[in-house]
Amino acid sequence: MNPTQLRRLASILTLTLLGVSTAVAQLPPPTPPPAKPLVVVPPGLGVIEFEETLFDFGDIWDHEKVTHNYAFTNTGTETLNITEVRSTCGCTVPELTKKLYEPGESGIITVIFDPENRGGNQRKTIHVTTNSKTTPRVGLTFHAVVSKVLDIQPTIANLGRVFKNEEKGMKISILGSIPGFMAVPAKVQPKDAEMFIIEHVETLDVEVDGKMVPKSTLRISIKPGLPVGRHSVDLLIKTNDERRPEVSLRTTVTIVGDLQARPPRFALGRLDPGSEFEATLTLVNRVADPFKITKIEPSPDLKDIQITHKPAIEGQSDAYIITVRGIAPADQARILGQIIIYTDLESEARMELPIYGFVSGTTPSRSKSGG
Numbered sequence: 001m002n003p004t005q006l007r008r009l010a011s012i013l014t015l016t017l018l019g020v021s022t023a024v025a026q027l028p029p030p031t032p033p034p035a036k037p038l039v040v041v042p043p044g045l046g047v048i049e050f051e052e053t054l055f056d057f058g059d060i061w062d063h064e065k066v067t068h069n070y071a072f073t074n075t076g077t078e079t080l081n082i083t084e085v086r087s088t089c090g091c092t093v094p095e096l097t098k099k100l101y102e103p104g105e106s107g108i109i110t111v112i113f114d115p116e117n118r119g120g121n122q123r124k125t126i127h128v129t130t131n132s133k134t135t136p137r138v139g140l141t142f143h144a145v146v147s148k149v150l151d152i153q154p155t156i157a158n159l160g161r162v163f164k165n166e167e168k169g170m171k172i173s174i175l176g177s178i179p180g181f182m183a184v185p186a187k188v189q190p191k192d193a194e195m196f197i198i199e200h201v202e203t204l205d206v207e208v209d210g211k212m213v214p215k216s217t218l219r220i221s222i223k224p225g226l227p228v229g230r231h232s233v234d235l236l237i238k239t240n241d242e243r244r245p246e247v248s249l250r251t252t253v254t255i256v257g258d259l260q261a262r263p264p265r266f267a268l269g270r271l272d273p274g275s276e277f278e279a280t281l282t283l284v285n286r287v288a289d290p291f292k293i294t295k296i297e298p299s300p301d302l303k304d305i306q307i308t309h310k311p312a313i314e315g316q317s318d319a320y321i322i323t324v325r326g327i328a329p330a331d332q333a334r335i336l337g338q339i340i341i342y343t344d345l346e347s348e349a350r351m352e353l354p355i356y357g358f359v360s361g362t363t364p365s366r367s368k369s370g371g
Contacts (some may be wrong), residue, residue, distance in 0.1 A: 044133035046080025046101070047070050050140070057144035062115045063243045064135035069108040070140050074101040075134065084129040085109060091118065094126045095170040115146040117155070122146055134319040149244045150183070150309035157220050157235070160286050164228055164347065169221030171201065172249065178241050186246065187234035193233045196251055197221045222249055226257045228257035228348055257348045258287050266324050266339060268357025269299075277357060280323045282312055285339065290317040295342040298361040302355070303329070335359065 050072045057066050074080040080101045085094045095110040110124055126140040153173045162168045174183040185198040201217040220235065234248040267278040285291055296307045305326040312319035324339060335357040342350055 011074075044121050044131055045076050045077035045078035045177060046074050046103070046130065048080055048082070048128065048130050048132060048135045048138060049075045050138065053138065053140050055140075055142045057113070057142060059116060059145045059147065061149055062118060062146050063149045063358050065112055065114045066144070067112050067322045068112060068142060069110050071106065071108050073106040074103055076134070078104055079103070081131040082128060083131060084127075086127050086129075087111075088125050088127075091115065092124045092126065109140065111140065111142065113142065113144065115144065117149045119146050119151070147177065148175075149177055149241060150239065150247060151274070152247065152249065155250075157249055157251040159220070159222060159251075161254045161256050162222065163256050163261075164226070164258070165222070165224060167221070168253075169197075169219055172218045172220060174215070174218070174237070174239075175206075175208065176239070179214070181214040181216070181239065181241060183218065183237050183239045183247075185218065187239045189236055190233055192231075193235055193251075195223055195226055195231055196233065196235060196253075197223060198235050198237075220249075222253055222255075226253070226255050228255050228259075228351065231256045256291070257351070258285050258343070259291070259343065259348050259351060260284050260286050261353050263355060266355035266369055268335060268355065271328035271335075271357050271359050273328055273359055273361055275328050276325070277328055277335075278323065278325045279355070281318055282321050283309075283351070283353075284319040286314070288318045292317060292344045293320055293322075293341060294344055296322065298324075298355075299338040299340060299352075302339075303334070305355075307339065322353075324355060328357070330359075333359055 050070055052070065054332065055068050055070070056327060057068070060066055080323045082096060082099045082101070085096050087094055091114050093110070093114075097107070101107055109126070109128065113122075115122065122144045124142055128138045128140060130136060130138075151174070153175075157170060157172055159168055159170060176183070182203045184200045191199075198218060198220050201219050203214060203216040205212045206215045207213075218237065230252065231254075232250065232252040235251050237247050237249060239245060239247070260283070262282050262284060264281075266281060268277050268279050271277055283293070293309055298305045298307065305324055307322065307324050309320045309322045310323050311317060322339070322341070324334075328335065335355065337355055338352040339355055340350065340352050
């Protein structure tokens with residue numbers, strides 16, 4: 001084959017290869033395999049089924065907690081999600097170890113009931129919420145009849161409002177539930193209890209609902225010279241019942257002095273941010289003796305408040321009109337604090353009068369430590 005023929009053959013082969021390459025490049029891409037259909041499992045096909053939804057604890061004492069387990073099974077076809085278990089009162093605590101249960105899986109909800117400070121018939125309900133379409137909410141109920149180891153009446157010794165240097169006392173009854181029961185004041189009382197006197201009056205058997213039960217009577221009174229203001233303390237009482245060997249009794253009294261504020265506080269009401277406010281009250285000596293206001297100042301949590309005072313009646317000094325003025329803040333939702341008044345009365349040299357106002361339309365400021 002001569003050179004001319006070789007060149008012609010090479011050209012033909014080159015054109016042929018170029019044509020094949022162009023044809024291959026123009027072919028459509030291969031068709032992908034069909035996608036598998038997405039299987040969507042409809043939610044809510046789990047079903048919670050309890051062995052019981054009502055339980056009776058029967059007769060119990062109020063000094064110890066009782067517990068019951070409510071057993072259940074997911075009888076549905078899909079996973080069950082228990083989203084919430086909630087009781088109707090703080091005396092009942094429901095416990096659940098986990099929230100998700102597969103079909104056929106069982107679990108328990110533990111309920112702890114603390115009957116302290118309760119007596120008689122008690123009926124409580126626990127609400128169980130799930131993602132089930134069939135059983136979205138189930139109520140678990142229990143019943144108990146609670147007997148008190150000790151029955152203290154009244155449960156709080158509130159002596160009310162008492163004028164300074166006035167004598168006042170009240171009696172407390174404590175019913176026991178064992179033969180020979182007795183309750184007496186504890187020998188060691190909290191430090192603040194020194195403002196009250198607590199003493200045992202008597203213990204005897206009395207008839208209650210057709211039964212003879214022991215009752216101890218204690219008397220609580222205030223000591224002379226108690227400072228003006230509200231006083232509160234827990235007095236301790238000892239008993240010979242080992243189930244409740246010691247109990248505390250909340251005791252309160254408000255000592256009213258000669259100086260009285262009318263009204264008893266600076267009420268600012270609802271304020272707009274940045275608006276000016278003003279409030280007044282009259283400080284009166286109820287026995288009409290003259291006195292002087294030596295100084296008035298706001299508590300540290302109050303800012304930019306101006307305070308003035310003047311005699312309620314010109315030339316007299318048994319009553320004063322006190323006025324507070326200021327501007328409502330834009331960065332807090334309320335104005336809350338005390339206006340502290342100092343006088344030349346030895347027994348009432350210092351008194352605090354509350355001031356309160358609500359600022360509407362404010363945006364709470366973020367704390368410096370906030371993220």
